[in-house]
Amino acid sequence: MPLMSEAAIRFGAFAVVFTAMAMWEAAAPRRQRSYSRFQRWPSILTIVALNTALVRILFPTAAVGLALMAGKRGWGLLNNLPIPPWAAVVTSVVLLDLAIYLQHVMFHAVPALWRVHRMHHADLDFDVTTGARFHPIEIVLSMLIKLAAVAALGAPALGVLVFEVLLNATSMFNHSNVRIPVRLDRYLRWFVVTPDMHRVHHSIEVGETNSNFGFNLPWWDRLLGTYRDQPAAGHDGMTIGIEQFRAARELWLDRMLLQPFRGPAGGYAITWRSAA
Numbered sequence: 721m722p723l724m725s726e727a728a729i730r731f732g733a734f735a736v737v738f739t740a741m742a743m744w745e746a747a748a749p750r751r752q753r754s755y756s757r758f759q760r761w762p763s764i765l766t767i768v769a770l771n772t773a774l775v776r777i778l779f780p781t782a783a784v785g786l787a788l789m790a791g792k793r794g795w796g797l798l799n800n801l802p803i804p805p806w807a808a809v810v811t812s813v814v815l816l817d818l819a820i821y822l823q824h825v826m827f828h829a830v831p832a833l834w835r836v837h838r839m840h841h842a843d844l845d846f847d848v849t850t851g852a853r854f855h856p857i858e859i860v861l862s863m864l865i866k867l868a869a870v871a872a873l874g875a876p877a878l879g880v881l882v883f884e885v886l887l888n889a890t891s892m893f894n895h896s897n898v899r900i901p902v903r904l905d906r907y908l909r910w911f912v913v914t915p916d917m918h919r920v921h922h923s924i925e926v927g928e929t930n931s932n933f934g935f936n937l938p939w940w941d942r943l944l945g946t947y948r949d950q951p952a953a954g955h956d957g958m959t960i961g962i963e964q965f966r967a968a969r970e971l972w973l974d975r976m977l978l979q980p981f982r983g984p985a986g987g988y989a990i991t992w993r994s995a996a
Contacts, residue, residue, distance in 0.1 A: 726784045726881055727776075730888065737889045741848040741896040748899040750915065751956060754845050755971065763973040764849040771852075771859045779863055783870050783884065787877040796874020805876065812879030813886065814937070819869040820887065821940040823862065824933040831985040836861070838988065839979045841929065842965040846922050851895035855980060890936045894918040913938045920951045924959040928952070930990050962988060 775782070781789075790796050798808045827837040839855040854862075870880055894913045909917045913934045921932040931948035934941050941947035951958040964986050969975060 726782070729881065730885060733885045734888055734892075737892050738848060741892050741898065744898045745847055745896055750897050750899045750919075751846070753847075753897070754960070755968065757847075759968065760843070760845060760847075760971050761849055763971060763976060764843075764853050766973055767854070767856075767976065768849075768852045771854065771856055774856055775859060775863060778860065779867070783863075783866050783880050784877050786867055786870050787875050787880040790871055790874055791876060794874075795871055797872065798876065799874035805878075808876050809879040809882065812873055812875035813883045815873055816866075816869060816875060816880070816883045817887070817935075817937045818940060819865070820936070821934055821944075823865050824935070825946070825990070827858070828930055828933070828988070829990040831989040833861075834989040835980040835985050838962060838964075838986070839976055841922060841962050841988070842970060842976075842979060843922070844961050844966070844968070844971060845897075846895060846919055846960045847897040848892050848895060850922070851891035851893075853976075855977070857980065887936055894935065909938050911938070912936065916950075916955060919955060919958070919960075920948050922960050923951050923953075924961055924963060925952065926988055928958075929962070929988055962986065 791799060794800060798812060801808075803811070827833040836855050836858045840850070840853050840858070843850045843853055869875075875883075890912060894915050895918065896915050898915055900908070900914060900916065905914050905916050908914050913932070913936060917932055917938060918934075920928050923929055928948060928951055931946050932941055933946055938947075953959075964983055965975075965979060970979075
């Protein structure tokens with residue numbers, strides 16, 4: 721699989737899903753916006769561009785390239801098991817999703833990592849762009865963890881590509897401000913993380929922030945005890961964000977980039993005592 725083709729596939733999927741979710745949000749929003757797209761989107765989309773360039777510079781072959789190398793050299797679990805290719809692809813997608821769930825919990829559990837991750841939670845609204853609002857430091861750390869998981873698992877290149885496209889698409893989907901009928905949502909959230917399910921994770925309430933960590937598959941939250949059905953205040957009444965960064969000025973690019981280094985870690989990290 722040429723790596724240029726992999727990049728084109730990922731960008732094409734991103735563009736299609738982003739456009740579709742942005743149009744859906746405009747046609748059938750779940751909540752009223754607190755801030756306009758003009759106030760939020762320029763800085764977030766600049767972060768997306770910076771993160772994309774950073775990953776391509778630091779990791780030119782990316783996860784798919786490592787998977788190709790691992791396959792040639794016989795690295796990892798799946799490259800040493802007698803299973804059919806289709807089973808290796810499915811298994812790799814599921815286990816890589818579990819790895820991302822555990823990584824997400826870790827970024828909430830360690831105060832130093834929470835400092836980096838909290839830029840994602842400091843968004844004062846919740847829409848399709850929130851799904852790509854990650855600090856560059858977190859993007860680099862996440863890529864290192866993903867590469868380690870791909871090598872250890874011996875995931876096939878096709879499985880890695882499918883996983884990355886799905887993760888990117890579902891992140892935009894489950895962060896979108898779209899209205900889905902309640903009955904349909906309750907059915908869908910057995911198979912995929914829905915916007916109403918993940919929105920709970922962006923509540924200002926600490927107990928709700930530390931729940932519903934899944935991005936793609938919803939099973940890990942249910943199996944590992946981190947699932948929360950609804951926010952206490954309801955989806956229309958809940959407050960998005962965290963306590964520390966509430967001013968509109970925090971939506972600007974410079975403040976977003978400096979957030980990991982400003983103020984205390986806060987009380988959101990999952991620790992045995994409140995993080996200071």
